[in-house]
Every structure is written in C-alpha cells, then in structure tokens.
Amino acid sequence: MRSIEHQIFNFPEAKLRFESLYELKCDTSIDSSYFYGLAHISQYIQKIIVVNNAKTKANFGVVKLIEVQKNLKYFELIDEFYTYSSSIYYVPDKKKAANSIDPILLALEKKADIINHLKIYLVYIGQTLHKVLPKLYKLKTLIVNDFRYTNEEQLRMCVYHDLEILKIDYCNLKTASIIIENSGGHLKKILLGTYEPDHIDDFYDDSLTFIRKIYQYCPSIEYLPLAFSPSKEHFEEFEKLLNVCQNLKSLSLIMCDMEEQVTEKNLTENGEELLNIIIKSAPINLREIRFLYDFKFSLGTFEEFL
Incomplete structure (x- = not known):
C-alpha cells in the first residue's frame, strides 16, 4: 500500500474484500484519510509493517489503524533510510524524529495484550520506545536495532516470559544479560551485533555473567553468540553451558583477551583449550560453529574435532 490514487474503501465491495485483511505493508507518506478509511473495515489485521518516511510529523491515520486492531x-x-552506518553516525533532529514516531509507538502500547512479535529499526531511538517496551509483556520476538541508551531501571522492567527470539544490533553484554534473566526460559535464538565493549574494564565480568545467565535461564537455546575472555573461569563456565543447553544447534564464538598481548602462542593455547571443551561436551544437536576473528588450533586437535 504505497501508491493509492482513489479512496477505494468507499467502493461497494470494499468491506467484503478488506474485512479479512491479514497483512498490510505501508508507508507514512500515504494520505492519512486512506488509513482512516481502512480502519473502519479492517480491524483484524494480524501483521502490520510500517515504513516511516515522515520526517517531521506523525501520520495519525496509521495511529488510528493500529488503535482499532483486535488481533494484531x-x-x-522501520525508518525508510535506516542503514547500519546511519544508526551510528547520523544525528537526527530529535524533536522532529520523536514527533513522527512517538504517536505510533504509543498506539502500539495499547495493543500490549495481543502483540507477540515486534521489530523496530529506527535512526533515532527515543525515550518513548524505552517506556513502551516494558508494557509489551506478551512478546515472543523482540528485534530492535539499539538498546545502548536504556537505563538499568527501565531494562529490569522488560519482563518477557514468552520470549523466544531476541535480536539486538547494538547493546552491551550487561544489557543482554538483564533481558535474558527476565525471560521465561523459552529463548531459542539470541542474535547480538558484534560486541564493542563500552567499558573495557567490565568485559571480563560482563562476559562471565552472560554465559551464566544463558545456562541458568535459557535451557532451550538453539542459536547463540558468545564473546568472552580466554580465562580458566570462562572456559569452565562455557563447559557448563554446553552441558546444560542440550538443544544448541548453532554457536558463534569470539575470544577477546583484554589483559594480555595477543601472541601466536596464546592464540594456539586458547584455541586448543576451547576445542577440547567442545570435543568433550558439545551437545549432539550442535551442527554449526563459527569461530570469529583470531583463532589458532593444532592440526591434531582440529582433526579430532572434525
């Protein structure tokens, strides 16, 4: 629904044709009158995708359409011009961005008792989203591009007992750990953007906590990224995770040594230790392992692993 020249909802058979509409993809540049018309006859849409290209004000027709839904x-x-780099480097007019997005988010808040799957990709993540997210307690899927600026108090209010999929492009391990702790043990897939520690000094403890939260609160996890220090304590906790999370199918691994200078010797030693743990304790369902960045293994250990 990107280009409409006529108010088709006034046609004689419009109600018959649109009453059972299941999915709608639209953008906010469409005149609000079309959404008001659709809101009168299509109140059981289950899937709505909104591309925001209004830079200064909200489309209140879209707001109304969301508000009348009974089975969303x-x-x-998603912002029309959202890209990976724009979310990092672009500094929008915050007031204008909020004016175009906030009414839509507040309308979504009213659907908290029925909404199960949420995907948000915005250039500017404002306070309204941080206030709305804790209200959406029935989420099974949460996909959002940025969680970096949410305070801990707001994070701990995000309790999703039915959460199965968590994908965040930008967040630190502490943030992810809090969300995982407040999930209900049903998480199957966690996808996190490449970890760039905001506070290098906290990485050792944060990565250790993250591993523990996984095996404590995610017994059904199937897809998992892990970034951790190559310490004895981390390796021990990693082995516990493998023993507990028997449904694990895919694992992405990053080892970051923040304390020692990286050498060929310690890369090989750490790689050997990691592979030996995987050989010994990997779940039977584990079929994919991604070793990201610098890993080294001896030929003998690698052959045993294969």
Whole structure:
C-alpha cells in the first residue's frame, strides 16, 4: 500500500474484500484519510509493517489503524533510510524524529495484550520506545536495532516470559544479560551485533555473567553468540553451558583477551583449550560453529574435532 490514487474503501465491495485483511505493508507518506478509511473495515489485521518516511510529523491515520486492531500479532516499524552506518553516525533532529514516531509507538502500547512479535529499526531511538517496551509483556520476538541508551531501571522492567527470539544490533553484554534473566526460559535464538565493549574494564565480568545467565535461564537455546575472555573461569563456565543447553544447534564464538598481548602462542593455547571443551561436551544437536576473528588450533586437535 504505497501508491493509492482513489479512496477505494468507499467502493461497494470494499468491506467484503478488506474485512479479512491479514497483512498490510505501508508507508507514512500515504494520505492519512486512506488509513482512516481502512480502519473502519479492517480491524483484524494480524501483521502490520510500517515504513516511516515522515520526517517531521506523525501520520495519525496509521495511529488510528493500529488503535482499532483486535488481533494484531506482528508489528514492524522501520525508518525508510535506516542503514547500519546511519544508526551510528547520523544525528537526527530529535524533536522532529520523536514527533513522527512517538504517536505510533504509543498506539502500539495499547495493543500490549495481543502483540507477540515486534521489530523496530529506527535512526533515532527515543525515550518513548524505552517506556513502551516494558508494557509489551506478551512478546515472543523482540528485534530492535539499539538498546545502548536504556537505563538499568527501565531494562529490569522488560519482563518477557514468552520470549523466544531476541535480536539486538547494538547493546552491551550487561544489557543482554538483564533481558535474558527476565525471560521465561523459552529463548531459542539470541542474535547480538558484534560486541564493542563500552567499558573495557567490565568485559571480563560482563562476559562471565552472560554465559551464566544463558545456562541458568535459557535451557532451550538453539542459536547463540558468545564473546568472552580466554580465562580458566570462562572456559569452565562455557563447559557448563554446553552441558546444560542440550538443544544448541548453532554457536558463534569470539575470544577477546583484554589483559594480555595477543601472541601466536596464546592464540594456539586458547584455541586448543576451547576445542577440547567442545570435543568433550558439545551437545549432539550442535551442527554449526563459527569461530570469529583470531583463532589458532593444532592440526591434531582440529582433526579430532572434525
């Protein structure tokens, strides 16, 4: 629904054709009157995808359409010009960005008792989203591009007992650990952007906590990224994770030594230790392992691993 020249909802058979509409993809440049018209006859849409290209003000027709829905399960909101780099380097006019997005988010808040799947990709993540997210307690899927600026108090209010999929492009391990701790033990897939520690000094403890939260609160996990220090304590906790999380199918691994200078010797020693743990304790369902960045293994250990 990107280009409409006529108010088709006034046609004689419009109600018959649109009453059972299941999915709608639209953008906010469409005149609000079309959404008001659709809101009168399509109140059981289960999946709505909104591309935001209004830079200064909200489309209140979209807001109304969301408000009247009685069975909305999936909602996606993405800025038209969102890119990986724009979310890092672009500094938008915060007031204008909030004006175009906030009414849509507040309308979504009213659907907290029915919405299960949420995907948000915005250039500017404002306080309204941080206030709305804790209200959406029935989420099974949470995909958002940025969680870096949410305070801990707001994070601990995000309790999702039915959460199965968590994907965040930008967040630190502490943030992810808090969300995982407040999940209900049903998480199957966790996808996190490449970890760039905001506080290098906290990486050792944060990565250790993250591993523990996984095996304590995610017994059903299937897809998992891990970034951790190559310490004895981390290796021990990693082995516990492998023993507990028997449904694990895919694992992405990053080892970051923040304390010692990286040498060929310690890369090989750490790689050997890691492979030996995987050989000994890997779940039977584990079929994919991604070793990201610098890993070294001896030929003998690698052959045993294969």
